[in-house]
Amino acid sequence: MSDAQTGSAAGQPTIPVIDISACRTGSAQQRKAVADQIDHAWRTVGFLVISGHGVSESLIERAHRVSRAFYDLPDEIKQRYATHPVIYRGYIAMGGLAAGNTTGERKTAPDYREMYTMSREACDPADPYYGCDEGRRVFSPNVWPVEIPEFRSTWLEYYNAMEQLSWSLMRLFALALDLPEDWFDRKLDKHMSVMAVTNYPDQAQAPVDNQLRCGSHTDYGALTILKSEDKPGGLEVLGKDGQWLAAPMIPGTFIINLGDLMARWSNDRWVSNLHRVTNPPRDKAMDSRRQSLIYFFHPNYDAQIECLSTCGGDEGARHAPIRTRDYLLSKIARQQETA
Numbered sequence: 001m002s003d004a005q006t007g008s009a010a011g012q013p014t015i016p017v018i019d020i021s022a023c024r025t026g027s028a029q030q031r032k033a034v035a036d037q038i039d040h041a042w043r044t045v046g047f048l049v050i051s052g053h054g055v056s057e058s059l060i061e062r063a064h065r066v067s068r069a070f071y072d073l074p075d076e077i078k079q080r081y082a083t084h085p086v087i088y089r090g091y092i093a094m095g096g097l098a099a100g101n102t103t104g105e106r107k108t109a110p111d112y113r114e115m116y117t118m119s120r121e122a123c124d125p126a127d128p129y130y131g132c133d134e135g136r137r138v139f140s141p142n143v144w145p146v147e148i149p150e151f152r153s154t155w156l157e158y159y160n161a162m163e164q165l166s167w168s169l170m171r172l173f174a175l176a177l178d179l180p181e182d183w184f185d186r187k188l189d190k191h192m193s194v195m196a197v198t199n200y201p202d203q204a205q206a207p208v209d210n211q212l213r214c215g216s217h218t219d220y221g222a223l224t225i226l227k228s229e230d231k232p233g234g235l236e237v238l239g240k241d242g243q244w245l246a247a248p249m250i251p252g253t254f255i256i257n258l259g260d261l262m263a264r265w266s267n268d269r270w271v272s273n274l275h276r277v278t279n280p281p282r283d284k285a286m287d288s289r290r291q292s293l294i295y296f297f298h299p300n301y302d303a304q305i306e307c308l309s310t311c312g313g314d315e316g317a318r319h320a321p322i323r324t325r326d327y328l329l330s331k332i333a334r335q336q337e338t339a
Contacts, residue, residue, distance in 0.1 A: 015237065015247060015255075016041050021052030023168040035175035042176070042266070046273030047237050047257045049250055050169075055161050057252065060227055063158040063293055066151045067197040070116060071291075073147060081143050083117065088194070088332065090143035091116050094201075100215025102331050103274070109211035112203065112279065117196045118142040118155055129190055138192050138301045138325060159195045162225050162295035166193070169223060169256065170297075177266060178310045184222075187303040192324070193221070198292045200233065200277065203285040213290075214277035220331045221259040221298035221324075228255070228292040233280030237273055244276070261299060261327060264319045267311040301325040 018037050022030040041048040070078070081090040092115040100108030123130040123139040130139050144152040167188070174183040200213045213233055228235065230249035237245045237257075247255055263272035280288035299305070303324045307317035 015045055015047045015049060015245065017049040017051060017248075017250065017253065019052040020050045020168070020172065021054070023172055024052075024054055031172065031181075032175050035172045038169075038172055039176035039270075042258050042270035044271070045237060045239070045245075046263075046271035047247065047255065047275070049248060049253045049255055051250075051253050053165055053254060055165060055254075059154075059158055059161060060293070062150070062154050063197070064229075064291060066148050066154045067116065067199075067293070068291055069148050070145055070151060071114065071199040071201075073145075077145075077147060078114075081116075081145055083143075087137075087140045089117060089119065089140060098215060099217040100212070100276075102217050102220075108215045109208050111215055112207050112211055112213045113198050113200050113277075115196050115198045117194055118159065119192065119194050120159075121156065134301065134325070155195065158293065159193075159295070162195065162297075163191075163193065165225060165254075166223060166295070166297040173223075173262070177269075177308060179308065184299075187299045188222075188297075190300045192298045192301050192328075194296045194298065196294045196296070198294060200231075200288070200290040200292070202287070202289050203233075203280060203282075206282060206285075207279050211279075212276055213279055216274050216276040218272045218274055219257060219259040219296065220261065220328050221296050222262045222265075223259055223297045224257050225295040225297070226255040226257070226292060227294075229290050231280070231290040232284040232288040233278050233290065235275060235277055237275045244278075247275075259296070260331075261305045261324060264305050264322070265308050265311070267307045267313070267318055269311050298328060299324045 016037065018034065020034055022034045038048065078091050079093065083090045083092055094114050095110040097113070097115065098108050098110045119142065120139060121142060125131040129135050170184045170188060171181045174181050228249060234249065235247040235255070237247055239245045257275065258270050258272050260272045263270050301324050304321050305324060305327065306321035307319070
């Protein structure tokens, strides 16, 4: 674990920086040592920063560049690629999401952001898993803007890199939970993961009451991989003391956070923590445009999420079993309640 950790107050959990290169080149003993560091992070703050991930910096930059080019298009062109409420592919305009509504608390104002989303391609329709009614809904076609020639190829390349990184992380998770290293493979071999790029524009006008760039929420799936920019108004994580902890933007790293389904699998041994994206100070509002590349790793749509055999303890399961897609749909529907 790196000495470069974030956190200040005594007793306040920090967001650790962990070198995961052992998952690619290390021995079984070295992988288990990294897994133990991850276990500690998930037990305390639910966030970590990874180095040694092996993803090309040039690919990250290209993904940022083509995405920014799309957001620079006129609104009338971006709206041609607007998502359908059920399909969740393509463009979501400002005012279309309210992440804070997913927590069950009072309704929040719409988030001050716009987003573009995609999911897996090349799913064989002859395979009943993909070709059945539910499979066709889950793996509906992606929507690609023709105005940006390299958009599709770059996004697919980045998606594939995040998929491989997620597999490596999930094998470390299995080791951390005293499971065989490949335990999660059969729950993830036909995953329904989503890539999204969020644009947080400069704030020429002050946000309305109860409005953030992204409201306080937890993520829904197994894990999230985030690559963002160091601009005013950024990601914050809720500490156990009730104070918000700024997440670090360290060159050459990704921020990783645990999702609800992974927390349920672990019987809440691991924390799916509240986080938000804050507004910039008004004196920096016009130099605060921020873009985030986000990969949400979701298990197979029919995977049964229930307490793992190594996590029950004396008290037994804290949550009833639930299918991946059923849980995700309930959360997404509430995020889209912006009225």
